[in-house]
Amino acid sequence: MNQKIQFTLNGKSTTMEAPTHRLLLDLLRDEIGLTGTKEGCGTGDCGACTVLMNGKPVNSCLVLSGELEGASIVTIEGLKIGPELDAVQNAFVRDGGAQCGYCTPGMLMMSKALLDENSNPTEDDIRFALSGNLCRCTGYAKIIQAVQDAAAMIRSKNVQ
Amino acid sequence: MKRTEPFEMYQPTSLKEASRLLKEKGPGGRFLAGGTDLVIAMKEKGLVPKYVVDLKRLPGLTGxxxxxxxxxxxxxxxxxxxxxxxxxxxxxxxxxxxxxxxxxxxxxxxxxxxxxxxxxxxxxxxxxxxxxxxxxxxxxxxxxxxxxxxxxxxxxxxxxxxxxxxxxxxxxxxPKTSSRLVGEYIKFSPREMMDLAYVGVAVVYTLGEKEKTCEAVHIVLGAVAPTPIRAKKAEDALEGQILSEALAEKVGALAAEEAKPISDVRSSAEYRRAMVGAMTKRALLNAAVGPAKSWVERRDRRY
Missing domain, CATH: 3.30.465.10 (Uridine Diphospho-n-acetylenolpyruvylglucosamine Reductase; domain 3)
Structure with missing residues (x-):
């Protein structure tokens, strides 16, 4: 069953036809060509497919296209504004917050969501927020360091 | 991971429209709210509903x-x-x-x-x-x-x-509750929130106005019976009493007796039963102390 849907994708209004049962993850990767969002487990356990839906992090592997009408979706491709990397991206690059990189888009989206709400998180806050994002390389120490550094960058920017 | 099979999806905008739809389409449909159970069932277990009714456009169901x-x-x-x-x-x-x-x-x-x-x-x-x-x-x-x-x-x-x-x-x-009501929920699972509860225990009681007696005691167990159940013998044992560690232990033992756990891939029935006792005791004592300030504090006083 195809449905015409209109939603905002990375700040741009998008209208398309899609089967209602198509997963948001597949819509992004296969129909729209935004392959930054990754599929890990497919069942909402690993967080690799995390995108922001109406500003809130969700697993795109569990969202149906039929639910998208009027929604605002931000993917990893929408994090960068112009040539500037987002603070979390900068920090992950600088601190080595990525090893194989497969969990990284999800980690970045979840970290972005955390820092949007709280620009001064404790290590415990970060661990709590990232508990639905698995890194099979076990690179958690550097990931947490990167989120802390991103938070510091955001705070110093806000002061300026 | 498998993909969902195609299905018809309806998005009624009023309860009236929804019930008319259900009548027209008959049995075999499924409601869709957040999809975190339904979509997983479709992907993991191959569930193919005859049709899906998305409830998210119904007014007045949020907040x-x-x-x-x-x-x-x-x-x-x-x-x-x-x-x-x-x-x-x-x-x-x-x-x-x-x-x-x-x-x-x-x-x-x-x-x-x-x-x-x-x-x-x-x-x-x-x-x-x-x-x-x-x-x-x-x-x-x-x-x-x-x-x-x-x-x-x-x-x-x-x-x-x-x-x-x-x-x-x-x-x-x-319903309206007393301002002296206290409570605690303990989920016992090895991976905290990312795994299902082996045992869940909620306790709620109201502290007496003068003496700190426990009144209107409710002890409810999750994951240890086909449905969540009240541990009524345990509740009765605490009703009107002043909580002590020894009494919490005794109430916990009664709750453990009332549980009807099964053995499965997560845990044996015996272990679940023992944990009902331990977690009920802990929940009763935690409730008296007040809520934990952070999830770390909660975790550390739990284990």
Whole structure:
């Protein structure tokens, strides 16, 4: 069953036809060509497919296209504004917050969501927020360091 | 991971339209709220519903409202994350927020709804014991009108509830409670929120005005019976008494006797039963101390 849907994708209004049962993850990767969002487990356990839906992090592997009408979706491709990397991206690059990189888009989206709400998180806050994002390389120490550094960058920017 | 098979999806914008749709389409349909159970069942277990009715366009099913008479109504489409972070609930019932925080990741909790979680009737559902301990009621709507069912009576077995196929759970209501009410929810699972509860224990009691006696005691167990159950012998043993560690131990032992756990891939029945005793004791004592300030404090005083 195809449905015409209109939603905002990375700040741009998008209208398309899609089967209602198509997963948001597949819509992004296969129909729209935004392959930054990754599929890990497919069942909402690993967080690799995390995108922001109406500003809130969700697993795109569990969202149906039929639910998208009027929604605002931000993917990893929408994090960068112009040539500037987002603070979390900068920090992950600088601190080595990525090893194989497969969990990284999800980690970045979840970290972005955390820092949007709280620009001064404790290590415990970060661990709590990232508990639905698995890194099979076990690179958690550097990931947490990167989120802390991103938070510091955001705070110093806000002061300026 | 497998993909969902195609299905027809309907998105009614009124309860009337929804019930007309259900009548027209007949049995075999499924409701869609947050999709964190339904979509996984379609992908993992190959569930192919005859049709899907998305409830998210129905008006008036979201949000947490504090009524003038002290009741709190929680719309069925309210997400676990909204319950977890609600200022009203955090102030009055922090253990309820805590039980919502035990459900999966933040990504999951941004989608999973209280109505979906109750309707799905998983014996280990984390918010059910806390809501039952608060004597919450469900409002169920259909073309024939509305009815109210105590949440304690709502569950019928794993995946089974009292609703017929044309009924929709619209809200959960917590009655007015005493300002001296305290409570605690403990989820016992090795991976914290990212795994299902081996055992869930909610306790709620009201402290006496002068002496610190425990009144209106409610002890509700999750994941150790086909539905969440009250441990009534344990409640009776504490009713009117002043809590001590020795009494908490005794009440815990009674709750363990009342549990009807099964052995499965997660744990043996014997272990679950022993943990009901330990967690009930701990929950009773934690409730007296007050809510933990952070999830780390909560975890550390738990294990």
């Amino acid at each position: 947490i409202h504090e009524n003038k008479d002290g009741r709190i109504t929680i719309g069925a489409l309210t997400t676990m994350r909204e319950i977890e972070t609600s200022p009203v609930l955090t102030k009055k019932y922090p253990f309820l927020c805590q039980s919502a925080a035990e459900v999966g990741s933040i990504q999951i909790r941004n989608r999973a709804t209280v109505g979906g979680n109750m309707s799905n009737a998983t014996p280990s559902a984390d918010v059910a014991p806390s809501l039952i301990a608060l004597q919450a009621k469900t409002t169920i709507a259909s073309a024939a009108g509305e009815r109210t069912v105590a949440l304690e009576e709502f569950f019928r077995g794993p995946g089974q509830n009292v609703m017929s196929t044309d009924e929709i759970l619209t809200e959960v209501t917590i």
